[in-house]
Amino acid sequence: MKENMLEWMKLGNTTLPNALLTSYKLLNIDETELLLLIHVYSFTERGNSFPTPNEISSLMTINSTQCSDMLRRLIQKGLIEIQDGHSSDGIRFEKYSLDPLWDKLLDVFLQQKKAKDVMNQQTIETDVYTCFEQEFGRPLSPFECETLALWMDDDRHDPVIIKAALKEAVISGKLNFRYIDRILFEWKKNGIKTVEQAKNYGKRFRPHQQQTKNKQIERPENKTEPIPFYNWLEQ
Incomplete structure (x- = not known):
């Protein structure tokens, strides 16, 4: 039993990128072609870089002729290629290269990531519009929608x-686009890039705003001029 286990371990393992298993159909290959590519990769990992159709088909449910035809199709699809090589003693030999497969797989991965990023950005932008409409209690006007788009696309505000x-x-009780635009301008000017920084920046003025409001309530209007609370638009 122990000897069988050691023999089994000597066969080694074949490690494949999960992207190959999840995206192979986007490369226009079916399951049988995928398995053939995996066998070619496995042979290469074990030191045989140019396995014959007989060697490959012996591990599959296809015969040697079908394996040859499938290898030819994969070469035509640009997923595998035959390269020339030379041994240390100068002997010329041929080998399979899966570099075209990995290149195409990387292209597919980058395309999927780009599409996902675009979708995520659209979701984020939609969420911003929804937040504004909820706070304003109405649909935004075309001008307001354009302003929001400018903040994100031109001014690059997160x-x-x-x-x-x-x-x-x-x-602050100043729910209008001009006031919000001024806040964004002040934050950008002062290097504020995170919500935490924005909170800390706003807290410096909020106590003063509350004190001002309290004083306005306590003092008769005809005796003392009210002290203006902090206003972003005056900066």
Whole structure:
């Protein structure tokens, strides 16, 4: 039993990228072609870089002729190629290369990632519009929608920061686009890039705002001029 286990371990393992298993159909190959490619890769990993159709088909449910035809199709599809090589003593030999397969697989992965990033960005932007409409209690006007788009596309404000500026405007009781635009301008000028930085920046003025409001309530209007609380638009 122990000897059988050692023999089994000597066969080694074949490690494949999961992207090959999840995206092979995007490379226009079927399951049988995929398995053939895996066998070619496995042979190469074990030191046989140019296995014959007989060697490959002996591990599959296809015969040697079918294996030859399939190898030819994979070469035509640009997923595998035959390269020339030379041994250390100068003997010329041929070998299979799967570099074209890995190149195409990487292209597919990058295309999928780009599409996913675009979808995520669209979701984030939609969420920003939804937050604004909820706070304003109405659909945004075309001009307001354009302003939001300019903040994200031209000014490169992070959507999270835009929502933080919206929240700051709500807290300050100044719910309008001009005020929010001024907040974003001040934050960018002062190097504020995170929500935490924005919170800390706003907290420096909020106590003063509350004290001002309290004083306005306590003092008669005809005796003392009210002290203006912090206003972003005046900066």
